[in-house]
Amino acid sequence: MFKISTREKIIKTADELFYKNGFDHTSFADVASNVGISRGNFYHHFKSKDDILAAVIEHRKKNTKKMLEEWERDARSPKGRIKCYIDILIKNQTLIKEFGCPVGTLTNEMAKLKHASTEDAASIFSLFKYWLTEQFEKGGCQNNADRLALHVLSWSQGTVTIYNAFKDDDFLKNEIRQIESWLDLQIKEN
Amino acid sequence: MFKISTREKIIKTADELFYKNGFDHTSFADVASNVGISRGNFYHHFKSKDDILAAVIEHRKKNTKKMLEEWERDARSPKGRIKCYIDILIKNQTLIKEFGCPVGTLTNEMAKLKHASTEDAASIFSLFKYWLTEQFEKGGCQNNADRLALHVLSWSQGTVTIYNAFKDDDFLKNEIRQIESWLDLQIKEN
């Protein structure tokens, strides 16, 4: 007997709308009509719009952690795991093409709004950063693992931004190939 | 006898506010109070908010072209000119740290708003792209100049996004150093 609670539905819908239309530009009316409830009903579940945002970020963090654990399970080697990270550029290609990276764009929007959740939004980046660092360490790059991790993060962000702007499929394919061959230079084993 | 017209003042102010607070989140009241004029006065100079945006983008394009021409004049070699491009990361470090890249963030916001000016915003990226391509061609990279140009663009965008998120000065410095030594590998002369 599975019943998705209204609260969960709101979070899931807000998550999608915040990504596709931006946090500030998404209104309660938008979320309400997409969930299929009345506007006044929100305040039984959330104190404010910022409260929904906090729940959405929490939701994203949880999903990110789960995804990282899956990669940890599925891929045998550190290098294979880092390639799992790069693969999300292909897996989410269509969405990225249209809306960019959910983490990067939200973090920047928070910064511009001077929103209280700015650091919280950036902490999703940190999850990837620490996880990538761990993989580089296990891959034999103990002395500069965090530098390499940030570089992968940065490289993928740049790729996404330019792909979102120009929508050039060949560019995306080519950058991914370059990241992977760079990765082969950094981690020799496997 | 220099007199900055109200129109120019509006464009300049809107440009800054669109960058720092985002286009959607910037209201006429914000621009008006910053310029020092009344809200109703806008419609004598601009038909709509989208009209101001178009003027701001036009203004940015003009400034970008002027900047590229200056680099063309000031730097002797193609490599030196590309380094001028990279140097804006340092020159605008404080602003980037707080608000990200004006081109990248506006382009993405336009995409999310499904705004009519989406392509126009992205065209500022194109200015850099074609200019960088030209420099790589002149630097002896005729067969993959556009690929290298996009790579520089992408790399700088990623650096900016991560710098804006983590605000780690060492990271910025390190990425810039890496871009420059990568550049030294691509263009041997000078």
Next chain:
DNA sequence: GACAAATTAGGACAATTGTCCTAATTATTG
């Protein structure tokens, strides 16, 4: 089936939004 708690709908609210109109003021021109 009765009762309390949880959930919901609907509307009111003050504030803000982009837009538009009109009247007053300032500049320009003859």
Next chain:
DNA sequence: CAATAATTAGGACAATTGTCCTAATTTGTC
């Protein structure tokens, strides 16, 4: 100085915003 044009201020406008309140409905418990 007179007359025309350009510019400005101020307010009206309908729509939308986030927030809050109340009454109705559903759900769960005994």
